[in-house]
């Protein structure tokens with residue numbers, strides 16, 4: 001019997017196909033370069049400084065993060081320009097951000113008078129100036145101020161707050177993940193770019209310079225990025241892609257760089273088997289619409305007939321046709337629904353080069369605050 005090429009990898013394991021990863025990174029970099037826009041990848045997806053360096057070496061102007069510990073891990077790994085793309089509150093957090101600003105160019109995000117005051121006080125106490133992007137809601141209904149008079153009021157209050165510098169606007173169209181078809185993704189992306197670009201224009205007409213206009217996540221980056229006035233896109237998931245992106249029509253299965261490798265540990269009945277990866281590896285994520293184009297918790301590569309139908313914490317139950325030849329000990333590879341969730345649960349990834357295990361990389365920014 002020939003040995004499986006990944007036999008030596010202990011399971012469950014998270015795999016990254018290097019060739020697909022590099023192709024995805026290059027594709028987005030080329031897009032940004034061709035249309036003359038800045039690319040600032042969101043690294044919450046991978047949390048690996050080495051991977052962020054590859055993105056920067058391929059032309060990204062810097063990175064976006066959600067958490068301050070993510071920023072620290074990336075700066076420790078040599079990244080010099082970081083946008084903290086989620087508003088944060090708390091003295092401890094602002095102290096950490098100001099410490100990081102001694103080593104890298106940091107921009108923070110705010111969407112409230114309270115947030116602006118806290119940032120301003122912190123920066124003043126340290127005698128520093130922090131760049132601030134105002135977060136605007138383009139329809140996601142998460143954080144971000146609604147387009148309107150409040151944007152002008154808050155932009156002015158950033159400008160007037162000693163210790164802060166108004167650097168521009170940002171928005172995140174997270175609702176694109178729930179789009180019902182590719183046309184809806186396009187519509188959302190277009191609106192995302194237009195809302196922000198129009199606001200930036202109005203701010204300028206009112207005497208407020210708005211140098212940075214940051215929009216565009218993986219589903220919408222190539223649409224929002226085309227809108228005149230948008231200066232920067234922040235896709236994250238594109239490095240790996242996943243079934244959610246395949247379902248949106250943004251990527252194909254062949255573009256998915258990340259998989260979970262697992263072993264069949266039991267076949268207690270003809271129509272099911274059990275594998276050694278459960279919700280603690282694959283996550284319970286079923287995509288923003290509750291279901292991807294493939295039913296269940298991922299797609300088993302090479303076995304379209306199999307459904308990852310139920311997850312326990314450490315095991316998954318696969319529904320299989322009774323005549324299936326899948327047996328105990330077989331290696332099963334699953335494309336996950338949501339790559340970022342899988343990375344957040346994994347400690348390391350096995351990088352696969354030329355279909356052989358090549359290197360194991362640490363995911364250093366997991367558990368970030």
Ligand SMILES: Cc1ncc(COP(=O)(O)O)c(C=O)c1O
Pocket residue numbers: 042045064085086171172174216217218219234235236237238
């Ligand atoms: C503020 C912000 N920008 C950009 C992104 C990147 O989104 P995606 O991973 O879909 O590309 C995210 C992800 O949630 C985000 O929260």
